[in-house]
Amino acid sequence: MGATRSGSAKREQQATASAGVSLQGVSKAFGQFVAVDSLDLEVQPGEFLSMLGPSGSGKTTVLRMIAGFEDVTRGRILLGDADVTSTPPFDRAVNTVFQDYALFPHLTIAENVAYGLRVRGVNRSDRAAAVARSLERVRLGNVADRLPHQLSGGQRQRIALARALILEPKVLLLDEPLGALDKQLREEMQVELKQIQREVGITFIFVTHDQEEALTLSDRIAVFNKGHVEQVGTATEVYEYPQTAFVAGFLGVSNLIPADHAREITGVNALISIRPERVRLSAPGTPIGQDDVAVDGVVFETVYTGPSTRYIVETERGLRLIAERHNDHHPASATAFGRGDRVRVSWTKDHASVVPAA
Amino acid sequence: MLRLSRPAKIGLGLIVALVLAFLYVPLFLVVLNAFNGARIAAWPVTDFSLRWWEAAFTSEAIRLAVLNSVIVGLGATAIALLLGTLVAFALQRYSFFGKQTVNLLVVLPIALPGIVTGVALNNTYNQILEPAGIQVGYFGMIIAHATFCIVMVFNNVLARLRRLNPSVEEASMDLGARPWQTFRFITFPQFRSAFAAGGLLAFALSFDEVVVTIFTAPPGVDTLPLWIMNQMARPNEASVVNVVATVIIVASLIPVWVSQRLGRDVTER
Numbered sequence: 001m002g003a004t005r006s007g008s009a010k011r012e013q014q015a016t017a018s019a020g021v022s023l024q025g026v027s028k029a030f031g032q033f034v035a036v037d038s039l040d041l042e043v044q045p046g047e048f049l050s051m052l053g054p055s056g057s058g059k060t061t062v063l064r065m066i067a068g069f070e071d072v073t074r075g076r077i078l079l080g081d082a083d084v085t086s087t088p089p090f091d092r093a094v095n096t097v098f099q100d101y102a103l104f105p106h107l108t109i110a111e112n113v114a115y116g117l118r119v120r121g122v123n124r125s126d127r128a129a130a131v132a133r134s135l136e137r138v139r140l141g142n143v144a145d146r147l148p149h150q151l152s153g154g155q156r157q158r159i160a161l162a163r164a165l166i167l168e169p170k171v172l173l174l175d176e177p178l179g180a181l182d183k184q185l186r187e188e189m190q191v192e193l194k195q196i197q198r199e200v201g202i203t204f205i206f207v208t209h210d211q212e213e214a215l216t217l218s219d220r221i222a223v224f225n226k227g228h229v230e231q232v233g234t235a236t237e238v239y240e241y242p243q244t245a246f247v248a249g250f251l252g253v254s255n256l257i258p259a260d261h262a263r264e265i266t267g268v269n270a271l272i273s274i275r276p277e278r279v280r281l282s283a284p285g286t287p288i289g290q291d292d293v294a295v296d297g298v299v300f301e302t303v304y305t306g307p308s309t310r311y312i313v314e315t316e317r318g319l320r321l322i323a324e325r326h327n328d329h330h331p332a333s334a335t336a337f338g339r340g341d342r343v344r345v346s347w348t349k350d351h352a353s354v355v356p357a358a
Numbered sequence: 359m360l361r362l363s364r365p366a367k368i369g370l371g372l373i374v375a376l377v378l379a380f381l382y383v384p385l386f387l388v389v390l391n392a393f394n395g396a397r398i399a400a401w402p403v404t405d406f407s408l409r410w411w412e413a414a415f416t417s418e419a420i421r422l423a424v425l426n427s428v429i430v431g432l433g434a435t436a437i438a439l440l441l442g443t444l445v446a447f448a449l450q451r452y453s454f455f456g457k458q459t460v461n462l463l464v465v466l467p468i469a470l471p472g473i474v475t476g477v478a479l480n481n482t483y484n485q486i487l488e489p490a491g492i493q494v495g496y497f498g499m500i501i502a503h504a505t506f507c508i509v510m511v512f513n514n515v516l517a518r519l520r521r522l523n524p525s526v527e528e529a530s531m532d533l534g535a536r537p538w539q540t541f542r543f544i545t546f547p548q549f550r551s552a553f554a555a556g557g558l559l560a561f562a563l564s565f566d567e568v569v570v571t572i573f574t575a576p577p578g579v580d581t582l583p584l585w586i587m588n589q590m591a592r593p594n595e596a597s598v599v600n601v602v603a604t605v606i607i608v609a610s611l612i613p614v615w616v617s618q619r620l621g622r623d624v625t626e627r
Contacts, residue, residue: 067528067532068531068532069528069531069532088531089528089531089532090531090532090533090534090535090536091534094532095532095533096528096529096532098525098528098529099525100523100525102523102525102526102528102529103526103529104526104529104530104544105523105526105548106547106548115530115533115535115543116533116534118543119530119533119534119535119536119539119543120534163529163533164532164533167533167534
């Protein structure tokens with residue numbers, strides 16, 4: 001009886017649209033190890049937020065705390081206005097797409113997708129209709145009677161998504177859902193995920209260690225390192241204006257110029273970050289514009305990556321800078337630089353960002 | 359794959375034939391002798407008859423012995439299924455003080471010679487419980503069998519639980535299932551075949567147990583193996599034993615068939 005009552009309570013809760021998630025001073029310790037250290041994070045309703053960080057940075061632990069699989073050592077978790085800190089996972093209006101999909105191996109695809117409705121006592125015919133709609137959304141209506149192990153990785157991933165979305169959760173949690181897919185399929189699924197999120201309009205919290213994926217998908221990105229958030233912002237903000245050296249280094253390649261070198265080149269006495277694609281190369285002594293800064297050096301190494309080539313330039317003072325040039329010219333053309341060539345490295349002042357001292 | 363030369367194939371084939379003959383010819387003899395009309399079984403069989411079958415099926419002693427064996431087997435299996443599964447869950451899911459010791463103590467009865475278990479339980483029943491006014495009687499024999507039956511269920515269920523993906527249960531909770539729903543719809547179906555296989559093994563083990571049974575059976579109560587042993591001591595009645603053995607051979611095929619089906623079920627999923 002109790003199960004039925006709270007089950008329908010959960011359904012009513014979910015009838016309202018998406019909700020935000022608020023983490024207030026959340027900590028998680030496993031014995032002596034502090035996995036998450038007094039974290040504050042606000043996720044807006046309907047937002048696609050990525051938690052990006054290297055493995056062991058605490059992002060998955062945060063996700064598991066939001067889902068209710070891990071107890072919170074300290075702090076509060078709010079779902080919308082409701083404090084869910086000590087609510088068991090089966091009473092939280094959030095659903096999860098697991099990294100290994102966690103499909104029920106002994107149930108058919110249709111039974112997997114219907115599971116959340118079945119345990120809530122939804123009758124068979126309503127269940128069947130909802131499953132059909134849900135499978136249609138991920139374009140897999142034809143596999144309803146198969147077992148999970150008979151599907152490909154990409155199909156399983158979509159089924160895991162359909163199974164979580166059928167309950168119309170306020171928040172969908174995704175734990176590196178694309179990690180096990182090959183590159184091409186992953187890019188396809190990224191587009192599909194984004195479309196689905198726009199369609200259902202619910203909050204997505206997406207854990208990934210893939211910075212490109214985070215940049216592609218997210219409204220905002222929270223960059224995790226060692227159990228705390230280094231920076232939260234839009235893709236442009238975290239990429240172009242990294243607030244910490246870690247963020248600058250973790251998101252793509254960045255030139256981090258120590259304060260002493262920075263003072264000589266730009267006059268700014270601080271750690272600065274400049275993206276390689278913003279660094280220009282020219283013949284030594286080429287005049288520069290009013291808003292530009294420049295330093296001369298020697299090409300130390302070139303790395304051809306297909307669409308672009310990276311030039312590693314060493315200045316007279318021994319600072320190495322990376323410049324990335326699009327290969328929009330013919331590789332044999334005269335504008336290309338080679339190892340040992342003297343070059344001038346320059347960039348527009350505004351394109352560099354000052355990284356505040358930690 | 360390893361390619362074998364022709365002589366090697368023939369040699370190996372012969373060995374296989376020999377081993378199979380060694381295993382199955384004696385069983386065949388038992389079946390044959392069940393139809394041997396002679397009072398003392400002798401080779402070759404000269405007089406085929408169903409007289410021992412008639413004798414076996416009208417014997418009150420055999421009927422009682424079979425009944426006893428089934429009751430004891432089912433009782434011990436039921437206890438083993440319940441306790442074996444609970445211990446397997448405790449040891450696989452939780453870490454606690456003395457975990458390894460508990461593991462060892464649960465498995466030990468199967469390694470312990472039956473004669474030791476038998477003597478130990480006999481002493482306990484007769485010298486401690488009985489003077490204290492507790493008559494274990496028939497139930498004492500069931501408990502005695504359960505001590506080693508538990509291991510069968512425990513080992514099977516534990517091995518399966520270790521192979522289960524823990525995130526599947528989390529997924530169930532995440533989708534709103536109460537703990538009992540998760541157990542019923544997700545956890546149990548995934549170890550059901552191991553549970554059944556453990557139960558079958560436990561029953562089989564109990565059904566032909568002799569040593570522990572001798573020490574723990576109440577006076578005047580015979581299980582089937584005890585009855586057969588007693589008959590063997592009386593050569594005039596030995597042929598009835600062949601009939602009983604034949605029936606048991608046929609009956610044994612059923613659990614083997616069931617467990618193979620269950621095994622296939624698992625690999626397919």
